[in-house]
Amino acid sequence: xxxxxxxxxxxxxxxxxxxxxxxxxxxxxxxxxxxxxxxxxxxxxxxxxxxxxxxxxxxxxxxxxxxxxxxxxxxxxxxxxxxxxxxxxxxxxxxxxxxxxxxxxxxxxxxxxxxxxxxxxxxxxxxxxxxxxxxxxxxxxxxxxxxxxxxxxxxxxxxxxxxxxxxxxxxxxxxxxxxxxxxxxxxxxxxxxxxxxxxxxxxxxxxxxxxxxxxxxxxxxxxxxxxxxxxxxxxxxxxxxxxxxxxxxxxxxxxxxxxxxxxxxxxxxxxxxxxxxxxxxxxxxxxxxxxxxxxxxxxxxxxxxxxxxxxxxxxxxxxxxxxxxxxxxxxxxxxxxxxxxxxxxxxxxxxxxxxxxxxxxxxxxxxxxxxxxxxxxxxxxxxxxxxxxxxxxxxxxxxxxxxxxxxxxxxxxxxxxxxxxxxxxx
Ligand code: GCU
Numbered sequence: 001x002x003x004x005x006x007x008x009x010x011x012x013x014x015x016x017x018x019x020x021x022x023x024x025x026x027x028x029x030x031x032x033x034x035x036x037x038x039x040x041x042x043x044x045x046x047x048x049x050x051x052x053x054x055x056x057x058x059x060x061x062x063x064x065x066x067x068x069x070x071x072x073x074x075x076x077x078x079x080x081x082x083x084x085x086x087x088x089x090x091x092x093x094x095x096x097x098x099x100x101x102x103x104x105x106x107x108x109x110x111x112x113x114x115x116x117x118x119x120x121x122x123x124x125x126x127x128x129x130x131x132x133x134x135x136x137x138x139x140x141x142x143x144x145x146x147x148x149x150x151x152x153x154x155x156x157x158x159x160x161x162x163x164x165x166x167x168x169x170x171x172x173x174x175x176x177x178x179x180x181x182x183x184x185x186x187x188x189x190x191x192x193x194x195x196x197x198x199x200x201x202x203x204x205x206x207x208x209x210x211x212x213x214x215x216x217x218x219x220x221x222x223x224x225x226x227x228x229x230x231x232x233x234x235x236x237x238x239x240x241x242x243x244x245x246x247x248x249x250x251x252x253x254x255x256x257x258x259x260x261x262x263x264x265x266x267x268x269x270x271x272x273x274x275x276x277x278x279x280x281x282x283x284x285x286x287x288x289x290x291x292x293x294x295x296x297x298x299x300x301x302x303x304x305x306x307x308x309x310x311x312x313x314x315x316x317x318x319x320x321x322x323x324x325x326x327x328x329x330x331x332x333x334x335x336x337x338x339x340x341x342x343x344x345x346x347x348x349x350x351x352x353x354x355x356x357x358x359x360x361x362x363x364x365x366x367x368x369x370x371x372x373x374x375x376x377x378x379x380x381x382x383x384x385x386x387x388x389x390x391x392x393x394x395x396x397x398x399x400x401x402x403x404x405x406x407x408x409x410x411x412x413x414x415x416x417x418x419x420x421x422x423x424x425x426x
Contacts, residue, residue, distance in 0.1 A: 026299050027353050035296040035326070037362075040334045040370050052341075052373045063334050064274070071290075072271050073229035073315030075237060076216040081244035082108040087150065092121060094146045098187045099124050102140075102150055105245050109215045116200035117150055118242050119143070121183050122192040122251050130256030130423060131192035132283070132414070133242055135235055135265050138162065138169070138177050139197045145175035155203040155210065180262070182411035189415040192252065194242060198265060201238030202231050206312040212237065226316040232290070233315075235265065236272035243278050255426045256280045258418060262406045263355075264313070267291035274338035281343040281422045283414055286404050288355025290314065292346040292363040294332055296325045300356040332359075333366035336395075340367070341374035343421050345396040345414060350387060352404040358384055364397050371395050392417045 026032070041049040041059065044066075049059045068074050085104045092098040101120040106113060119140040122129050136143050139152040142162075156169045163172035186193050198204065202211030208223035212234050216224075224230070229237070239259060247254050259282040261269030266287030273282035284292050289301035290313065304322030307314065321328050336344055346364040348357035361384040368378030377393035385391055390398035390413050400409050 025301075025305075025354075029299075029358075032297050032299055037294075037296075037366050038328075038330050038334065040337050040367070041373075044329060049373075055340075055370060055373055060338060063330065064338060066330055067271075067274070067335055067338070069227045069315070070317045070321075071314055072233040072236070073224060073317075074227055075229050075233065076224070079107060079109055079212075079215065079237075081241050082106050084245045084248070087117065088148065090148070091124070092146060092148075094144060095121060095184050095187050097124050098122065098183070099251070100146065100148060101249075101251075102148075103245060103249075105241060107212075107215075107241060112215050114201070114212055114215070116196050116238065116241075117152065118194055118196045118245060119149055120192060120194045120249075121187060123187045123190055126190060127251070128253040129190065129192040129251060130253045130258070130280075130418065131194050131246070132186065132258050132260045132418075133194045133239060133246065133279075134260035134262075135198040135201075135239065135268065136177065136181075136195045137198065137265070138164070138173055139199075140195060141169065141174045142177040143175075143181045143195055144178050144183060147174070149174075152197045152200060154197060154200045155205075156199065157204065180406040182408050182415075185408065185411055185415060189419065191415065191418065194246060194252075194257075196238065196242055198235045198238065198268075201241075202234040204231060204264075204312075206310075208312065224315070228315060230314045231310075231312045232264065232268050232271060235268040236275060239268065239272040240276045240278075243276060247278070254278070256418075256423060258283060258422060260285070260414070262286055263288065263291075263404065264310075267313075270335055270339070270344075273342065273344070274335060277342070279339075279342065280425060281345070281418070282339050283345040283347070285347050285406050285410055286349055286352050286355050286360075287346070288352070288360065290332075291355075291360070292332055292336060293356040293359035294362050294366075295321070295328060296331050297356060297359045297362075298325060299359055300354045331366075332363045336363055336367035337370035340370045341376050341394070343376075343394045343396065343417075343425065345417055347397065347410055347413070348399040349402050349404060350399060351402055355404060357399055361385075361397055361399070364395050368395055390417075392421060394421060396421065 087102040259269040262285040266284035273279040
């Protein structure tokens with residue numbers, strides 16, 4: 001008979017093996033489980049949706065509700081921009097033909113006030129420019145070498161490669177991310193760019209005592225309740241407050257403001273555009289898990305992993321789907337379809353396996369069912385295209401060589417698509 005030590009060893013061995021297999025990242029297409037793609041055109045009660053009207057009146061609201069309460073979390077109240085102040089404006093010496101504007105946007109509720117700075121570059125010659133609105137990771141001063149750009153005093157993530165320490169930005173990080181923002185190309189194509197530091201809306205850490213969340217706390221409360229918003233919903237809310245201001249800027253073509261974001265901010269751009277139909281279109285660059293990639297594929301980053309590493313991004317309810325993707329009655333193609341009929345662009349990078357390029361393609365591909373209800377052009381092929389073979393429909397996609405990043409190639413595609421597709425919409 002096996003003694004106790006033997007039995008305990010076997011149990012321990014089994015547990016180790018189980019936890020190893022749970023934590024190992026799957027990069028093997030063979031290990032992708034069989035699953036059914038939830039039908040965006042079938043209501044939760046099993047009714048088939050056959051036209052755009054039923055989609056808009058019945059199916060879209062229930063999906064919106066699901067993504068709100070189970071994934072990103074609900075904003076506990078209404079809160080818009082209270083005021084704005086032009087801090088500075090003038091011709092840029094860094095980009096030819098560009099006008100720079102810096103605007104402080106304020107939100108006030110009771111005794112609390114949140115300010116964030118929007119940086120704009122607009123093409124000088126245009127009376128009203130279509131623009132890309134995208135939050136940034138390291139402060140407005142990091143996207144450009146332009147010395148006039150104000151350095152944020154918000155909490156910053158330390159990063160030795162950018163000389164960021166003591167959780168604060170200094171001159172050392174000016175321009176460190178300029179390679180990700182093709183500002184001269186954007187201006188030359190007749191578009192503008194608006195960007196803000198996402199940490200001014202909510203610092204990206206598992207701490208809900210700062211940023212916008214406390215504005216809604218009742219006495220004694222220190223974090224959002226279950227079902228209430230996490231950080232991604234807060235950043236998306238920030239994009240809508242920037243939108244409040246952009247509606248008032250006479251130099252902006254307010255019918256053509258495109259939500260843009262990379263990675264966690266690509267997840268954010270999708271959610272912002274789903275919630276706010278003032279966005280004419282959305283671009284999600286390498287957004288991966290919780291963005292454009294299908295969760296049920298369990299390839300690269302999974303729900304269990306994202307919820308563990310970034311517990312503050314989603315609402316508490318979302319945690320129950322970790323290692324339990326089968327229980328999800330939706331998948332990310334339905335998040336994308338909430339943006340329909342407005343154009344949407346999903347982009348991947350070959351070496352960005354963590355974000356699951358194929359899952360991102362399929363997310364965009366399966367949203368097509370909804371876009372088709374509106375007569376829009378979609379991705380027709382269930383197989384993904386080759387590298388550098390962009391598909392520019394209302395639902396657009398490309399995969400490029402290289403890593404998790406935003407490159408000039410990406411911007412080249414976005415600019416072309418924005419001119420050829422988004423500008424023709426309204
Ligand atoms: C991590 C995270 C991703 C996220 C990325 C980013 O890699 O796991 O989900 O997209 O950070 O925002 O850069």
